[in-house]
Amino acid sequence: MMSLDFRFSSPVEVLDLPILRDHKVHVSVKRDDLIHPFISGNKWRKLKYILTQAHEGRKSTLVTFGGAWSNHLLATACAGAKFGFKTHGFVRGEPVQNPVLAMCRLYGMELQFVDRTSYRDKKKLFNENFHVRDAVYIGEGGFSSSALQGCAEIVQELPQKYDHIFVASGTGTTVAGLAAGVLQKNLATRVHSVPVLKGGDFLKNDVQTLGIDPEKITFHTDYHFGGYAKYTPELLAFVKDFVQRTGMMIEPTYTGKAFYALLDLVQQDYFAPDDHLLIVHTGGLTGFLGMFEKF
Known part of the structure; x- marks a missing residue:
């Protein structure tokens, strides 16, 4: 068996959209989708x-x-x-x-x-x-405690402190890891989960199983668009518009819902002016392979 080489990393990019300028909110994207074409995010x-x-x-x-x-x-x-x-x-x-x-x-x-x-x-x-x-x-x-350890390293790699960190959630491992990373660095950052499954409150039990207090995480459970791998014309239109505006590929199952939620909350003035937000792009773009006809 060959030795393991783990020199995979990802950049942080600033997201520049009119809605962010209008609401005076700063958003950056941790581009974990760029780690590897197939072992990504x-x-x-x-x-x-x-x-x-x-x-x-x-x-x-x-x-x-x-x-x-x-x-x-x-x-x-x-x-x-x-x-x-x-x-x-x-x-x-x-x-x-x-x-x-x-x-x-x-x-x-x-x-x-x-x-x-x-x-x-x-x-x-x-x-x-x-x-x-x-x-x-x-x-x-x-899903595992070892996986939580790997996800916690996202916080260690960040170039600055953020007021809020967002991520899409399926099993809760990644958001639990982010919360663990924030605790390890004793940051005041609020971690946010966008569950992609209907009834996403079950994730509170998942993160607790991994040793993380679910009260340390804000769960936005109204952005599932019908459930796992479900979507609406509104979500598909959002994904298409976002990709064309930014050149950054997202998909409707995970990342599309997370970016939609974040920008919808910006529109609602959920954040304070001059807040610095980070959203983790978790990859998963091969999900597009089964739905190109929708676009």
Whole structure:
């Protein structure tokens, strides 16, 4: 197995839009989408220390879980190929073919489709098919305390202090990591989560499971646009306009909802004049592969 080289980083860019100038709010973007084409954004942050532990434990195989369009499956497949691990992905639902799964296979991932009932007990699937001596279990979306450690490093990399930090949330790992990073540096920064699933209050339990007090995070639960991977014409129009105005690619499942929420709150004067905001671009742009016809 090759040695691990973790020299991946991302820049911070200033976002310049008329609405921000009008409301005298400063917004910067942590471009984690630029870390790597396929191990990008929070997916890399979540995998970094899991890979370190797998390497130190001389594990040969990374085993993880996801839906048919999972960015996490693709990131794990690519990371396995790059760092010398075999990879196995349990895919929720009936067998299908799509570009994301094709790329997973191209990177060498063995895919195993499982029915939705069986998929709920992921530990059982792992234990029935793998031995802990050889394989490492990676939760869906990379959810783990090791992933939190990687996400906390986002705060360590920032060039200045911010009044607010925003991020889209699926499992809560990234926002928990940001809150941990803020606590480690003893900052007054308020961390904000934009849940992309309907009923996003469940994320409070997720972050608490990772040892973070959910009261340290503000959850904006009204920007899910119908639920996970759901969208409306309004959201699609926003994404298209944003990309054309900024040259920065976002997508409707995660980042589109986060940027929409932030700018909507700016419009409502949620922030004080001269507040400095940061939004983390978490990548996941391969989600566009299944919906180009919408644009």
